[in-house]
Amino acid sequence: MTVVVPHYNDLPALGRCLNALQAQTLSADAFEIVVADNASPQGEAAVAAVIAGRARLLTVSERGAGPARNAGVGAAQAPIIAFTDSDCVPEPGWLKAGLSALERYDIVGGQMEVLVDPSRPKTGAEAFEQVFAFRNDRYIRDKGFSVSANLFCSRKVFTIVGGFGVGLSEDVDWCHRATSLGFMIGFAEAAVVGHPARVDWPELLIKWRRINYEGYHLALKEGRRLRWMLSTYLLPASVLAHLPHVMASRSLGGRRERMSAIMTLTRLRAWRLIDAHRLFFGLRR
Template sequence: MQTHAIVGGRVVTESEIPGCPSPVEAFEAVFAFRFDKYIRKKGFTGSGNMAVRKNVFEDVGGFRRAVSEDVDWSHRALAKNYKIIYDPSVIVGHPARRNWQELRKKFERLSREGYLLIKDKPRGRLKWFIRSFAVLLSPFIHVLRVLAAPELPRLADRLAAARILFAIRTYRFFEMNRLLFTRRTS
C-alpha cells in the first residue's frame, strides 16, 4: 500500500473436506476468484481481497447496490486514473460453493448484475445476446484448463469439474437470455 493505491490479491478456494472436493468445489477451485485475470484483463478487482487507501475510496465513492459493485467501483476508480495492481502474495481463503444450488444462485446474481451494467449502454442488449453464445461455447475451450488444472491433482476431480463446467455454462446461457427477453430483472 506504500507504492499503490489499490491492490487486489489472490483468493484460494477451500473445500469442505480438504483434498476431496465435491464436483462444484472442484469447478470453483479452477474458475472462482481469478483476481489476477480480473485485474490484468478485465480492469477490476473483486472486493473479497482488495486493499484501498482511505482517501482513494472516498474520492471514488462507495459501492453501488444492484450492480456488480466491485466491477462498477473499479471502473470508476480507473476513470479517475487510479491504477489497480495484482499482488499474488496477498492471499485470502474463501469457501468454495459446495453444491449445484449455491453455484446456480451465484451465477444468477452475477448475470443479473452484469446485465444491469450493460443493458442501457449503446448496443448493450446486442452485446449481451452475443456474449450469451460465447458463454455457451466457452466450455469447449475451457475444458482444457480443467483437464490440466494443477489445483486438481486427481483425474476424477478434473472430470467432475469438467461436467460442472458444461452444465453451468449451459445454464448461464439460458439465464442470460431469460434476463434479456423478460421485462423484470431485479
C-alpha cells in the same frame, strides 16, 4: 488501517473471519475492524456476541453488501481501507502485504484461494470453483477490477470514486470508475484471502443467478446491453476452450475430479445462456 467486513446471517463464518483477522502479522494496534451488519435476523445482540469486542459493530438497514461497505467506510477512523467478506479467511500476512502494495498502486487487489474440505472427495461444484473461481490476478490484469473480498485503497481514493453501487456488479463498477479517473490498480500476490468453495449445484446456482443479474444491470448502466447478450452465445463454445485448463489444473487430483469439473462447467454454461435470455427479455426479475 480500517478493515471493513460486511455481514449478513452467517455468524459461524463471521467468527472464523474475525479469528483470521486477529492472527494478522500486522500489529494489532495498527488496524481496526468494522463489521457492517445488514440487520441479520439473529439480531444485533447475537452478532455482537460473536464479535466479542474484536470489532466495532455497525448495523446497516439498507440491504446489500455495497451499502454495508459504504457505511463501514463512513464509520472508519483510518486513512487506509481494506475490504474483505465475512465468509472469507484472510491469511496472516494479508494486511501487511496489501499495505505494502499500496506504496506502488492507488488500488490493490490480492490473491484469492478457493478453500475445500480436504478430508473428502471434491464435489463437482468444488472442483469447478477450484479451477475457475476468484482468479483475481487475471481480473486485475485483463479486466481492470478486483473482487471486493480482497481490496485495498485509501479513504481519499474511495471518497473521490464514490461508494459501491447496488443491484449490479459493484466491484467491477467501482474499480472501473476508479481507473477511469486515472487511479492505478495493481495485484498483490502475497495478500492472500481464502474463500470457501460452493459445495453443490444449488449453492453454485445461487451465486451465478446473482452474478448474471448484476452483470446484466452493469451492462445496462454502461450502455452495452446488446453486446452483453450477444457475448452469451459464446458460452457453449467456451467449454471446449477451457478443457485444456481443466485437464492441466494442479488444483484437481485425478480423472474423477476433472470430469466433475467439466460436467459442472458444461451445465453451468448452458444454464447461463438460458438465464441471459430471461434477463434480456424481461422474463426474470
